[in-house]
Amino acid sequence: MAYPPQYREQAISEQLYRFLLRAYPRTFREEYASEMLLVFRDAYHEVVQQRGLQGVLRLWSNFFCDFVKSVCTEHVRNWLEHGERDFALAGKEQLAMTLQFTLDVAQRTDIGRKRANNEDNLISVVPEDGQLLQTKGALFVVSDGMGGHAHGEIASELTVQNVKDYYYQDLQNDIPTALQEAIKQANVPIYQANEAELARGISNPGMGATCVAAVLHNQMLYAANVGDSRVYVLHAGQLRQVTRDHSLVARLVESGEITPAEARTHEKRNMIYRSLGQSEVEVDLFTEPVQEGDTLILCTDGLCGVIEDDDLRAIVEQYNPTESVQHLIARANEEGGPDNVTAIVVRVSAA
């Protein structure tokens, strides 16, 4: 197609700028790239009319300096704000086949807006070893740590790693038993660490963690939980909470004393009556079939305690898993980001 020369130059300039915009961190780009392109277009129109080609060259020299400087700034800020750990965890996406399904997995954790550190942890395992995948399936774990002096971070890190290790090492038990056992095993080192601190005279060590773990295997979902982190399933446009929270507010909602909306602002909403770090831990298990097109969501209360289930459904329904986790976290932060926010989204489709 033949354009008049000035349009061709403008198109080339715009393409070049659009290309440069890719250098910005992803979250920044998704939020502002289209606006920046509009600004570029406006500025281009103005200088062309006023100063012609010379104006365009001046514009490019200004915008290029701005580009180099702000790309560096945004990357440094991104790194500082989300920390190294988030970098390693964020945006990890896997496409893997289990026997019947292809799984599209995305996971992300964010410090939120009010906390000084991120005590959440998460792990997604889709074994590359086909044999292991066939026998044990894919595993997803989310944990919300508690306790001062970095204890919360350690507790949640221990939880997700140990659940993974114990689950895949257990080749004797069936899947639901192995999953419950893995969480009970993961409790032991946290409980022992608390005992060790008590023995050293520290009165209230209080290291603990929630744990929610889900296994997808042969068209079945096995979900196990302790505390108030959750598993949801989106099926045919309907969002359903699979796990049942071990929290005071969940009991009050069940007994009809408060509404789910009131639970989000209840002064005791953080009170949970089961967590890892105790001498004994009881693990609940939920089993249900999954179908092609279903989406699995695991999250901490920094997400589901902050945004409404309807918002959660709308986002996961509208976007693919990678976009979903970004939007979910952005949404929780828009609501003030009172706590760390963590989400794993897994879409199940035909192999």
Add this chain to the structure above:
Amino acid sequence: MPDDDRRTPEGLLPLTQAVFHILLALADGEKHGYAIMQEVGERTGGAMRMGPGTLYGSIQRMLKDGLIVETREHAEPVHGDERRRYYRLTSFGLRVLQAEARRLEQLVRIAQFKQVLPGFGTMGGA
């Protein structure tokens, strides 16, 4: 929305050049990104050339700090049918702008007092 009104503006000072200029540009009403850039350029006689990266990087942090908000519905798009984002000052943003202006004013007073700048103490005296 962050609970602005309990924070003191001083915690955010000094502002970067870009943030100060953006706040000034929004002091007399909401504007979209390019209008902010234009005003800053004109007001500084072209000395301050803010590019899109600096502009939106600053805007992102100002939104986060609650200095400005995005005003989503805007009746008349300026160019064709493009949906632009407009921004306006929050009351906290205005207080931060005032605090920064006062801080700069104090610096100017000191410069005048030390006779680095004409004004205070030198006017009429010499």
